[in-house]
Amino acid sequence: MFWKQKEKHWEAKALNGGINNNDTTIIHYLTDGLLVFDSKNRLFLINPKAEKFLNVRGKDILGKSSLELNRFPKISKVISVLDGGLKECFRKEVKLEENLILEVTSVYIKVEEQRVSTLVVLHNVTREKLADQMKSEFVTIAAHQLRTPISGVKWSLQMLLDGDLGELNDKQKEIIRQTLKINNKVIDLVGDLLNVAEIEEGRYLSKMVLGSIDDLILTIANDYKERIKEKNIKLRIEKSQEQIPKIMMDIGKMRIAIKNIIDNAVRYTLGGGVISILITVREKIIEVKIEDTGIGVPADQQDKLFKKFFRGSNVMKISAEGTGLGLYIAKNIIEAHEGKVWIESEENKGTIFYFTIPIKKQFGEFLTSDFY
Secondary structure, rough: OHHHHHHHHHHHHHHHOOOOOOOOOHHHHOOOOEEEEEEEOOEEEEEEEHHHHHOOOHHHHHOOOOOOOHOHHHHHOOOOOOOOOOOOOEEEEEEEOOOHHHHHHHEEEEEOOOOEEEEEEEEHHHHHHHHHHHHHHHHHHHHHHHHHHHHHHHHHHHHOOOOOOOOHHHHHHHHHHHHHHHHHHHHHHHHHHHHHHHHHHHOOOEEEEOOHHHHHHHHHHHOOHHHHOOOOOOOEEEEEOOOOOEEEEHHHHHHHHHHHHHHHHHOOOOOOOOOEEEEEEEEEEEHHHHHHHHOOOOHHHHHHOOOOOOOHHHHHOOOOOOOHHHHHHHHHHHHHHHEEEEEEEEOOOOEEOOOOOOEEOOOOOOOOOOOO
C-alpha cells in the first residue's frame, strides 16, 4: 500500500512539471544517468546527468510512456537495447554519438513480486572504449609492421639452411635451425596479436561458407602426426554413427580455434598419454569433445582459462613458452559462430574440452575413414 501511494506521489509530481530539488538531492549529483519508470512504463524521474547524455529536458519528457519517448532519438536508442520496452538487462552497450558510448543497466523494483517501477542506469564508458580502440589499433599496426620483416627473416634463414647460398657445416646448420625456430615463434605471436585485435574490433568472421567440421578436424589432427609420434602419444578420433552435416562457418577461423585446442592437448599431455576426439550430432548442434590425459587445470584457476594471457601455475613450471592467447582466441571464434565452449578438468589427471556449433545446413558427406 505504501509503495502504491508513493508511486502515485511521484507520478503526480512528474505530471505537474517534475520533482523538486529536495526530492532529488542525492540523484542530482550522481555521475551516472538515471531514469525511473512506473509500473505502466511512464517516466517519472530523470536526473541532470541523464538529461545531458540524452540531450533532453526533464519537463519535456516526464510523464511520457516508453512508447512516446521513442520520438526522442537518443532515448529511442536506449529503449532499443531494452528490447524495445523496459526489460531487465545488464551493461548493454549503446553508442549515442561518435564520442559518447553508454552502458545501460535496468532492474525492476518489486514489492511482493509485483513490479512497481523500473530503474535504468546510464554509465559513460566512452573513455574506456576509446582507450581500448586505440590499444587495438596500435597492436594491429605494430603487428602488421612486424609481419613483413620477420617473414623475410624466415625465408632468408630457410635459404641458408637449404644450402641455396652455399653449403653449411653441421654446427652452422644447428644454429640456423634454432634461430628459425625462434623466428617462427615470433611469427605465431604476431598472428595471435592480429587475431586478438580483430576480435576486439568486432570484425572477426568474414568468410562464412558451408563446410565439414569433421573433415577439418581430421586435417588438423594429421598436421600433428609427427609431433604426436615424437611424444609417444596415442590419438583416437571417433564420430557418431549418424551423418554429420555440413555447417556454415568461417573455415580459416575455425581451423585456428580447433588447432589451438588440439595444440593445448598435445602440448600438455606427457609421453605415453592419450588424446581422444569425439564428434557427435545432438539435435541442432554438433558437439566436439577433446579429452586428454595431460597435466590438467587447477580447480581454482579453471574460470580464468579462456581469458587473455592466462597460463596455469602448473603449466608455468614445465614450460616457459606460450602467450596465453590461444584458448582466448578459440573461445571467441566458437562463440562468434553462436557456439559454446567449456571444460572439465582435474589436476594431474587430464582435461576435457567441449565445444558446440549450431547446424545451419543439414547435408554433407559422411566421413567413414578411420584415423590412426
